[in-house]
């Protein structure tokens with residue numbers, strides 16, 4: 001970190017030094033370290049509504065929302081009071097408890113699932129869904145898409161190699177090749193590649209897992225009909241269709257991305273995974289789906305899956321309270337704020353002469369830099385001028401707006417975002433857009449939270 005940064009953020013700089021002495025890179029999840037944009041990560045000390053306050057007492061408009069969970073905004077009074085109430089009566093029982101049943105009922109009422117198992121993180125949800133799919137079908141192969149992130153599950157860290165149908169190559173040291181050998185990685189939105197993979201390996205494929213809409217390579221919407229095609233192809237080959245709604249679930253609509261697509265088109269995934277919003281800012285996640293598939297889980301069936309803190313009463317109460325408050329008005333206000341913010345960003349970039357595409361799905365969006373062609377795949381996204389993002393990000397940060405510290409992440413809006421936030425955006429954007437226009441080309445990194 002430079003002297004200038006240290007002077008501008010003395011408390012965050014000091015905390016970062018302390019953190020680096022005791023934690024790898026000074027963080028507990030890589031993208032928080034600001035490696036993709038440079039500079040000092042801000043150490044937050046409090047949050048309320050759509051605002052974050054850091055250790056230097058600077059307040060920011062928050063467009064990260066803890067990477068998705070904070071649908072209602074921070075420290076929502078009803079969520080906080082419900083959490084305080086339940087925590088005062090004990091924080092974990094290791095027995096069945098009431099809020100976990102109510103949360104499961106709420107999820108079943110909203111999403112296309114007949115039965116759910118609660119877990120503690122999105123990673124655990126996708127890992128367990130895949131084990132279940134393999135146990136249910138008796139097959140080993142998995143299909144996933146390049147650029148889709150499903151948590152740091154060993155097998156799902158496989159990335160695309162060259163060629164249309166590639167067998168998985170581990171995306172990180174520490175994952176043995178045999179773990180990803182059964183993973184087929186395909187380009188997103190490429191129906192021909194999916195058809196080819198299923199023609200070749202169809203009767204060996206346990207499941208295809210995809211983000212309901214991709215949000216971990218920046219936002220990349222599924223082409224119209226793509227998810228329906230995946231559901232159909234899986235069914236034809238006796239494989240399970242696993243839709244990962246950890247990011248989109250209960251965010252894009254009452255029923256997540258499925259609510260704005262599958263519900264209208266008349267198809268259902270066999271399994272879905274959830275996290276983020278359904279935990280209301282606490283560690284709670286879930287996977288669920290067809291009852292006959294879910295009944296393969298222990299203790300009903302033979303596939304083992306368990307967790308000391310699964311269904312934790314505090315986490316499930318936070319999630320349940322959040323979901324119960326997430327009515328049509330909440331989704332409408334998030335959609336409207338997001339549309340207005342997208343317009344402001346796009347107008348400012350146009351004004352500064354920066355070619356760009358606002359990549360969007362529902363209220364989630366990100367900016368694709370240096371092109372006017374919408375990205376449909378990870379390869380498209382990687383071809384952008386991502387180096388324009390760092391200067392843009394820092395200009396916004398200096399003007400009191402906290403954006404995701406990577407061009408490859410979605411921006412998240414909450415129901416607490418209001419006109420004050422839009423005016424802060426409007427005053428910050430012209431200088432940030434000019435900074436993006438003037439940015440010198442550099443190598444940029446991508447990372448996922």
Ligand SMILES: Cc1ncc(COP(=O)(O)O)c(C=O)c1O
Nearest residue numbers: 121122123149150151246247275
């Ligand atoms: C689509 C998707 N699946 C799974 C995960 C993993 O969730 P967690 O970070 O809670 O393990 C994420 C996290 O960002 C995600 O976006």
